[in-house]
Amino acid sequence: MSSYRDHYGRSLEYLRVSVTDRCNFRCPYCRPETGELYDPPADHLKAAEIARVVDVSRQLGVRAVRFTGGEPLLRRDLPDVIAAVRDLGVTDLALTTNAWRLAKRTKSLWQAGLRRINISLDALSKDRFRRLSGGLDIEPTLKGIDAAIEQGFEVKTNTVVMAGENSGELLELAQFAWARGLTPRFIELMPIGAGALATHRRIDVEEILQAFDAVPEPQNEAIRYGRGPASYWYHEGNPHQKLGVIGATTRNFCASCNRARLTATGGFRPCLASNLGYEIRPLLRQGCTDQELLNGILEGMGRKPEGHRFHEGLAGQNAMRGIGG
Numbered sequence: 001m002s003s004y005r006d007h008y009g010r011s012l013e014y015l016r017v018s019v020t021d022r023c024n025f026r027c028p029y030c031r032p033e034t035g036e037l038y039d040p041p042a043d044h045l046k047a048a049e050i051a052r053v054v055d056v057s058r059q060l061g062v063r064a065v066r067f068t069g070g071e072p073l074l075r076r077d078l079p080d081v082i083a084a085v086r087d088l089g090v091t092d093l094a095l096t097t098n099a100w101r102l103a104k105r106t107k108s109l110w111q112a113g114l115r116r117i118n119i120s121l122d123a124l125s126k127d128r129f130r131r132l133s134g135g136l137d138i139e140p141t142l143k144g145i146d147a148a149i150e151q152g153f154e155v156k157t158n159t160v161v162m163a164g165e166n167s168g169e170l171l172e173l174a175q176f177a178w179a180r181g182l183t184p185r186f187i188e189l190m191p192i193g194a195g196a197l198a199t200h201r202r203i204d205v206e207e208i209l210q211a212f213d214a215v216p217e218p219q220n221e222a223i224r225y226g227r228g229p230a231s232y233w234y235h236e237g238n239p240h241q242k243l244g245v246i247g248a249t250t251r252n253f254c255a256s257c258n259r260a261r262l263t264a265t266g267g268f269r270p271c272l273a274s275n276l277g278y279e280i281r282p283l284l285r286q287g288c289t290d291q292e293l294l295n296g297i298l299e300g301m302g303r304k305p306e307g308h309r310f311h312e313g314l315a316g317q318n319a320m321r322g323i324g325g
């Protein structure tokens with residue numbers, strides 16, 4: 001176990017690796033309607049480069065990796081990326097995806113070593129799904145969920161809750177997940193990137209939980225808080241009905257933050273809510289030593305803020321799809 005601690009005494013255990021800044025969805029809290037600029041594909045880190053960053057990060061304590069985007073399934077060599085990290089001996093490997101292109105790829109992802117998948121599902125209503133995804137149908141995502149379950153993945157659904165949009169559908173979304181043995185998670189809208197323009201749509205965690213008053217077994221819930229950002233609620237009457245909520249704004253968990261992010265182009269970002277970090281692609285492509293790479297990562301971690309300052313409106317300039325959600 002590494003003894004690394006940042007300026008505020010926090011460890012580094014978890015790296016979120018964005019493998020592309022492209023996405024086939026256009027979620028209102030992530031991608032703006034116009035004015036997007038994409039990174040040139042040549043700037044995207046290759047599988048071996050990503051694995052090298054993970055390998056050196058392990059010296060600081062990283063032992064879990066989640067692959068994100070953009071939409072990571074848009075990257076054809078995703079299984080190669082995952083396998084390269086698995087081959088280092090990292091076994092805690094997870095993926096966050098909209099699942100639209102998942103159905104035909106579950107086998108190759110499983111063979112690469114992936115075992116856990118979080119699937120974004122902001123609506124079940126076909127019309128709402130089409131509107132929130134930027135015009136795509138829900139069926140491929142539903143097929144992707146079924147295929148992931150069939151393959152044996154541990155699956156969670158992620159729903160970003162938006163007032164006047166999907167806020168009336170939360171119970172249905174939870175029941176959809178529970179009926180398949182999955183854990184639904186509900187996320188407060190964060191004022192990051194395009195989400196900064198939609199803060200009036202944020203529904204706080206307390207209000208999200210109220211939406212579940214109608215579930216038959218909610219009396220005497222036991223509330224458990226894990227080490228990650230999600231709080232999980234177990235209904236005593238039915239322990240299989242687990243529910244996660246993530247309230248970055250109203251339940252600030254920065255003091256126990258144990259993660260950092262790697263952008264698709266090799267930006268080491270210690271905090272989702274800050275542009276500060278260290279660009280390590282130039283180091284990698286100039287043939288740096290492992291010590292030089294470690295120094296770059298440490299430099300990036302040294303810029304990790306104590307926490308977000310959402311209330312001061314300081315995170316709105318970040319593009320969520322560029323930093324990996």
Ligand code: SF4
Nearest residue numbers: 254257271272273308
């Ligand atoms: S806002 Fe930054 S410090 Fe706070 S939990 Fe998120 S990544 Fe960690």
